[in-house]
Amino acid sequence: MKIKEIVDTLEATVYYGEELMDVDIHSACASDMMSDVLAFVKDQALLISGLCNPQVVRTADMMDIRCIALVRGKQPTDDMLAIARQKEIAIISSDYRMYTACGLLYARGLQPGDSKV
Amino acid sequence: MSGLHLEFDVAGNNFVSAGSASDEVKKTLKMLGVDPVAVRKVAIAMYEGEINMVIHAGGGKASVDIDTDKVKIVLADEGPGIPDIALAMKDGYSTAPDAIRDLGFGAGMGLPNMKKYTDEMKIDSTVGVGTTVTMVVNLR
Ligand SMILES: Nc1ncnc2c1ncn2[C@@H]1O[C@H](COP(=O)(O)OP(=O)(O)OP(=O)(O)O)[C@@H](O)[C@H]1O
Numbered sequence: 001m002k003i004k005e006i007v008d009t010l011e012a013t014v015y016y017g018e019e020l021m022d023v024d025i026h027s028a029c030a031s032d033m034m035s036d037v038l039a040f041v042k043d044q045a046l047l048i049s050g051l052c053n054p055q056v057v058r059t060a061d062m063m064d065i066r067c068i069a070l071v072r073g074k075q076p077t078d079d080m081l082a083i084a085r086q087k088e089i090a091i092i093s094s095d096y097r098m099y100t101a102c103g104l105l106y107a108r109g110l111q112p113g114d115s116k117v
Numbered sequence: 118m119s120g121l122h123l124e125f126d127v128a129g130n131n132f133v134s135a136g137s138a139s140d141e142v143k144k145t146l147k148m149l150g151v152d153p154v155a156v157r158k159v160a161i162a163m164y165e166g167e168i169n170m171v172i173h174a175g176g177g178k179a180s181v182d183i184d185t186d187k188v189k190i191v192l193a194d195e196g197p198g199i200p201d202i203a204l205a206m207k208d209g210y211s212t213a214p215d216a217i218r219d220l221g222f223g224a225g226m227g228l229p230n231m232k233k234y235t236d237e238m239k240i241d242s243t244v245g246v247g248t249t250v251t252m253v254v255n256l257r
C-alpha cells in the first residue's frame with residue numbers, strides 16, 4: 001500500500017512528505033511505547049502512534065520506518081518535523097482513534113509488522 | 118584495518134537531543150556501506166542504551182569502535198546504578214516513573230531489546246557509582 005492510500009484511508013492531513021506519497025508500505029505496527037515498537041523489526045513499515053514527541057521520529061528512523069501516522073488528531077511539533085525532513089520520514093495525522101485507524105488499515109490489507117509473541 | 122573510533126557526550130534529561138549519538142553512528146555505518154540489517158541492529162541497541170542513560174542515569178558517555186568484522190558500543194554513566202541486573206533484564210521490568218511513561222518509555226523492554234539485537238552484551242553496574250553497558254554486533 002502506498003503512503004497516499006494510507007492518507008486516504010485515514011482521512012489524514014500530511015504534515016511532511018508530499019514527495020513520499022508513492023513509497024510502498026508493506027507492514028504496520030501501532031504503539032505508544034517506543035521500546036515496544038523497537039522489539040519488532042520489519043521492512044518498509046508504518047508506525048501508528050498516539051505519542052507525539054521527537055523520540056517517535058527517532059524511533060522510526062532507527063527502524064528505517066518511512067511513515068508515521070499520528071492518531072487522535074495529534075499535531076507534530078516543530079522538533080518532530082525537523083527530524084522528519086532530515087530523515088525523509090512522512091508524518092501524517094488522523095482524527096481517528098488508534099483502534100479505528102488500525103482496523104481501517106487492516107481491512108484494506110495492510111499486514112501487521114509482528115507475529116504472535 | 119585499523120578501526121574508526123567515535124565518542125559522544127550524552128546529555129541527561131534532554132529529551133530532544135536524546136538519540137543523536139545513535140543517529141550519528143547509524144549515519145556513519147550507512148556511509149561505510151555496512152549491511153543495512155547490521156546497521157539497524159546497532160542503531161536500535163545503541164538507541165535503547167542511549168535513552169536509558171538519558172532517563173535513568175542523567176546522561177553519560179558513548180564510545181563506539183567500528184571494525185571490518187564488528188561494531189563495539191560502550192555506554193558509561195555515573196548514574197544510580199542497577200541493584201539487580203538479572204531483574205532489570207526481565208521483559209517488562211521498569212522503574213520509570215509515570216512522567217517517563219507519558220513520553221513513550223518505561224515498557225521495560227529496552228535491555229531485552231539490546232540483548233536481542235546484539236551478539237554480545239555485558240552490564241557492569243555498582244549502586245551509587247554508575248553503569249557501563251558493553252555491546253558487540255558482528256558484521257560477518
Ligand atoms: N543506565 C542505567 N542506569 C540506571 N538504571 C538503569 C539503566 N539502564 C536501565 N536501568 C534500570 O533497568 C530498568 C530496565 O531497563 P529497560 O531499558 O529494560 O526498561 P525501561 O528503560 O524502564 O523501559 P523501556 O526501555 O521499555 O522504555 C530500568 O527501568 C532502570 O531501573
Ligand SMILES: [Mg+2]
Pocket residue numbers: 035165168169222223226227228
Ligand atoms: Mg530503556
